[in-house]
Amino acid sequence: MGESVDELSRLLAQPSVAAQNLGIEECAELVAGALKARGFSVSIMPTGGSPVVFGERKGQGDATLISYNHYDVQPAEPLELWDSPPFEPTLRDGRLYARGVSDNKGNFTARLHAIDAILDREGELPCNVKFIVEGEEEIGSVNLEPFVKANKDLLAGDVCVWEVGGVDHENAPIQMLGLRGICYVELRVRTAIRDVHSGTGGSIFPNAAWRLVWALSTLKDPYENILLPGFYDSVIPPTPREKELLAQLPDMRAHYREVYGLEGFLKGVDDPLELAIQAVYQPTCTICGLNSGYQGEGSKTVLPAEASAKVDFRLVPDQRPQQVLAQLREHLDAHGFSDIEIVYLGGNPGAKTDPDHPAVGLAVRAAEDVYDKPTRINPMIGGSGPNFMFQEYLGVPIISNGANDADSRAHAPNESISLDLYAKAAKHFARILMLMRDY
Amino acid sequence: MGESVDELSRLLAQPSVAAQNLGIEECAELVAGALKARGFSVSIMPTGGSPVVFGERKGQGDATLISYNHYDVQPAEPLELWDSPPFEPTLRDGRLYARGVSDNKGNFTARLHAIDAILDREGELPCNVKFIVEGEEEIGSVNLEPFVKANKDLLAGDVCVWEVGGVDHENAPIQMLGLRGICYVELRVRTAIRDVHSGTGGSIFPNAAWRLVWALSTLKDPYENILLPGFYDSVIPPTPREKELLAQLPDMRAHYREVYGLEGFLKGVDDPLELAIQAVYQPTCTICGLNSGYQGEGSKTVLPAEASAKVDFRLVPDQRPQQVLAQLREHLDAHGFSDIEIVYLGGNPGAKTDPDHPAVGLAVRAAEDVYDKPTRINPMIGGSGPNFMFQEYLGVPIISNGANDADSRAHAPNESISLDLYAKAAKHFARILMLMRDY
Numbered sequence: 001m002g003e004s005v006d007e008l009s010r011l012l013a014q015p016s017v018a019a020q021n022l023g024i025e026e027c028a029e030l031v032a033g034a035l036k037a038r039g040f041s042v043s044i045m046p047t048g049g050s051p052v053v054f055g056e057r058k059g060q061g062d063a064t065l066i067s068y069n070h071y072d073v074q075p076a077e078p079l080e081l082w083d084s085p086p087f088e089p090t091l092r093d094g095r096l097y098a099r100g101v102s103d104n105k106g107n108f109t110a111r112l113h114a115i116d117a118i119l120d121r122e123g124e125l126p127c128n129v130k131f132i133v134e135g136e137e138e139i140g141s142v143n144l145e146p147f148v149k150a151n152k153d154l155l156a157g158d159v160c161v162w163e164v165g166g167v168d169h170e171n172a173p174i175q176m177l178g179l180r181g182i183c184y185v186e187l188r189v190r191t192a193i194r195d196v197h198s199g200t201g202g203s204i205f206p207n208a209a210w211r212l213v214w215a216l217s218t219l220k221d222p223y224e225n226i227l228l229p230g231f232y233d234s235v236i237p238p239t240p241r242e243k244e245l246l247a248q249l250p251d252m253r254a255h256y257r258e259v260y261g262l263e264g265f266l267k268g269v270d271d272p273l274e275l276a277i278q279a280v281y282q283p284t285c286t287i288c289g290l291n292s293g294y295q296g297e298g299s300k301t302v303l304p305a306e307a308s309a310k311v312d313f314r315l316v317p318d319q320r321p322q323q324v325l326a327q328l329r330e331h332l333d334a335h336g337f338s339d340i341e342i343v344y345l346g347g348n349p350g351a352k353t354d355p356d357h358p359a360v361g362l363a364v365r366a367a368e369d370v371y372d373k374p375t376r377i378n379p380m381i382g383g384s385g386p387n388f389m390f391q392e393y394l395g396v397p398i399i400s401n402g403a404n405d406a407d408s409r410a411h412a413p414n415e416s417i418s419l420d421l422y423a424k425a426a427k428h429f430a431r432i433l434m435l436m437r438d439y
Numbered sequence: 440m441g442e443s444v445d446e447l448s449r450l451l452a453q454p455s456v457a458a459q460n461l462g463i464e465e466c467a468e469l470v471a472g473a474l475k476a477r478g479f480s481v482s483i484m485p486t487g488g489s490p491v492v493f494g495e496r497k498g499q500g501d502a503t504l505i506s507y508n509h510y511d512v513q514p515a516e517p518l519e520l521w522d523s524p525p526f527e528p529t530l531r532d533g534r535l536y537a538r539g540v541s542d543n544k545g546n547f548t549a550r551l552h553a554i555d556a557i558l559d560r561e562g563e564l565p566c567n568v569k570f571i572v573e574g575e576e577e578i579g580s581v582n583l584e585p586f587v588k589a590n591k592d593l594l595a596g597d598v599c600v601w602e603v604g605g606v607d608h609e610n611a612p613i614q615m616l617g618l619r620g621i622c623y624v625e626l627r628v629r630t631a632i633r634d635v636h637s638g639t640g641g642s643i644f645p646n647a648a649w650r651l652v653w654a655l656s657t658l659k660d661p662y663e664n665i666l667l668p669g670f671y672d673s674v675i676p677p678t679p680r681e682k683e684l685l686a687q688l689p690d691m692r693a694h695y696r697e698v699y700g701l702e703g704f705l706k707g708v709d710d711p712l713e714l715a716i717q718a719v720y721q722p723t724c725t726i727c728g729l730n731s732g733y734q735g736e737g738s739k740t741v742l743p744a745e746a747s748a749k750v751d752f753r754l755v756p757d758q759r760p761q762q763v764l765a766q767l768r769e770h771l772d773a774h775g776f777s778d779i780e781i782v783y784l785g786g787n788p789g790a791k792t793d794p795d796h797p798a799v800g801l802a803v804r805a806a807e808d809v810y811d812k813p814t815r816i817n818p819m820i821g822g823s824g825p826n827f828m829f830q831e832y833l834g835v836p837i838i839s840n841g842a843n844d845a846d847s848r849a850h851a852p853n854e855s856i857s858l859d860l861y862a863k864a865a866k867h868f869a870r871i872l873m874l875m876r877d878y
Binding site: 312 | 659738744
């Protein structure tokens with residue numbers, strides 16, 4: 001496994017932050033090289049944004065497994081909260097730390113490691129394997145939909161293994177079957193061409209920070225009701241089967257309380273099943289960032305001319321990002337905030353795979369003997385990704401799993417994976433491939 | 440004048456940002472040295488914060504003139520908007536650019552230049568002169584009040600010339616007689632011990648940015664009504680004499696529209712006198728800064744655990760900062776925001792000098808022949824400073840003037856003064872000193 005971890009470390013040392021357009025081309029080349037080294041025929045395909053690395057290798061059976069991964073990572077900021085530099089992979093106590101190690105570079109190289117093991121032993125793959133490795137997942141896969149639509153035949157397959165997953169905080173492996181959608185926007189307002197002394201302007205000049213605060217405060221009330229017109233109209237509740245699966249998932253309350261120092265949860269919910277349902281079957285409106293005026297030490301008496309907020313709506317089936325954008329514009333205009341500009345930074349609808357699909361059973365069987373505990377099935381998670389377009393254009397069932405655990409801290413400082421789980425994730429993927437021979 | 444500008448440039452090259460505790464001691468030494476060079480007996484006096492530089496020199500007459508100045512400056516950020524580095528004084532088209540050149544280092548050295556001229560010609564000063572040069576004006580003079588109170592006899596005098604002023608945008612010299620008070624706070628909230636992925640937490644975790652936005656939105660409504668309990672109770676309107684003086688001030692509307700790119704003014708006010716009254720006789724609640732979560736390029740799907748806002752209340756007589764702090768705490772608690780911490784960053788009550796005081800007449804007479812236009816009297820300006828404690832403990836009339844003009848951009852990037860006005864301000868101060876001989 002040492003060689004595989006070395007390969008992963010090289011990939012991690014290459015920053016690839018799509019939001020900052022940092023190291024994207026270089027990282028795509030590394031990914032392409034890794035696939036070529038396993039005998040895949042590889043293309044670096046343009047999309048208008050970050051390229052998609054596509055690799056294909058024929059196997060014994062007729063069935064085709066698609067692995068969807070991404071080589072871009074979240075921004076590493078705030079840098080001062082990292083114990084070791086985010087792009088210098090560091091091993092401590094059996095865990096490898098670096099930005100992107102859990103989301104998603106580690107899962108990608110664990111799958112390559114599985115392929116190496118099979119090729120070593122068998123000389124060929126048990127099924128056809130296609131890798132679709134994109135470079136804009138962390139910014140909402142903004143250019144992927146036309147790419148998938150235009151390359152339906154090239155990308156086609158029977159089962160898709162999604163980028164991310166692992167074990168829950170009780171160390172039980174999880175197969176995840178759905179993702180929420182997302183609509184990510186930046187709200188911007190400018191009230192003057194320059195800042196002014198707050199003593200001069202405070203009583204008579206418009207203030208961008210106030211305009212932003214007032215506009216935001218109309219979007220969601222302190223009881224967590226999102227106030228866009230028609231926002232909840234197309235929200236559908238979980239099915240009975242989904243509720244049954246959610247009830248088998250572990251109680252997350254104590255874990256969240258401890259890791260995040262929470263006193264309680266929104267809306268005062270405290271029943272584990274209710275919490276699990278609220279966590280993913282309700283859409284959100286999250287302020288991810290606020291920016292205006294002076295933010296340094298002490299005081300500066302300035303009236304800011306500009307203000308902005310990053311706002312992320314998580315969507316449940318059947319909400320659509322374009323719908324939300326239209327509702328947002330309508331809402332802001334109706335409340336007197338036509339001066340607030342909406343910049344769309346990306347989005348996808350949500351989608352989920354039927355828990356009774358045979359491909360789900362295959363992934364569950366493949367996990368037997370690899371992990372110490374029985375596999376759990378999570379019908380939908382809170383995060384997002386472009387699974388909607390794979391279901392829409394390729395018609396494949398999608399199962400998501402990987403090498404992550406409850407300490408992985410995806411999107412946060414000190415992101416990491418356990419090397420023990422890395423080996424297990426590789427083994428699980430190898431077994432999925434072997435079972436695909438007869439799919 | 441070249442030597443005086445050289446001296447000013449050396450002072451400007453020494454950063455002295457009280458908010459960032461940057462260069463304070465070094466700048467105090469420079470100020471002390473400049474006063475000693477003019478034969479002043481000088482003490483660098485501790486206050487618990489930045490020291491006060493006190494200098495005194497006896498003159499012919501019995502009367503004592505106090506010059507109040509400050510050697511600290513506003514933070515220079517945002518640095519990218521400066522055409523030349525803020526702490527590298529640069530001369531362009533007859534203007535000197537640097538942080539602090541208009542507020543307040545230029546006014547300080549202009550007064551030294553006046554003293555040099557008198558000493559050259561007369562060999563002694565016409566009256567006693569005391570310089571009180573503090574180092575925390577830009578952070579609300581947080582340690583000055585106990586200092587003034589404890590040193591009443593040392594600091595005593597007959598007339599105080601305040602730190603700042605100059606000509607208005609029609610190039611008429613202004614004598615300013617009052618300042619609003621200020622209460623500057625930082626509002627902080629923390630909802631968890633670390634940030635979380637917005638997909639995981641959006642529906643169930645509290646969000647610090649939302650808490651802050653909701654709390655702020657209760658402080659002031661979009662019609663500019665400040666909603667703290669009792670906030671307007673002690674506000675007193677302008678006197679008839681003040682209104683008369685305000686009516687003689689120039690119409691600022693076109694100037695503000697052009698320089699700041701404004702379409703109109705708050706509350707739709709468009710009458711020049713009404714605007715002048717609203718600008719300074721109403722208290723404010725200004726958001727000076729907002730800070731939470733991700734503020735970089737593109738999107739980051741994070742739910743922030745921390746958020747903060749800088750908020751500046753400008754106060755009119757007879758409001759008091761401690762009163763406002765109590766009202767703010769009471770208001771936040773009553774609206775369910777006990778989780779919002781209030782950090783007091785400094786403040787003063789407002790104060791004003793009677794426009795019919797003989798000292799005002801003296802300053803007006805001294806300006807005759809120096810400036811091309813007759814002097815105007817501004818009974819109160821929108822800015823703040825510690826004039827209240829000088830009136831309270833020293834009982835002096837206070838007149839504020841200096842070398843600034845409408846292009847000076849105090850507190851903003853590209854702060855500057857005109858060297859022509861610098862010479863005029865020095866001349867005006869010299870004439871004030873000469874008239875003080877018979878005061």
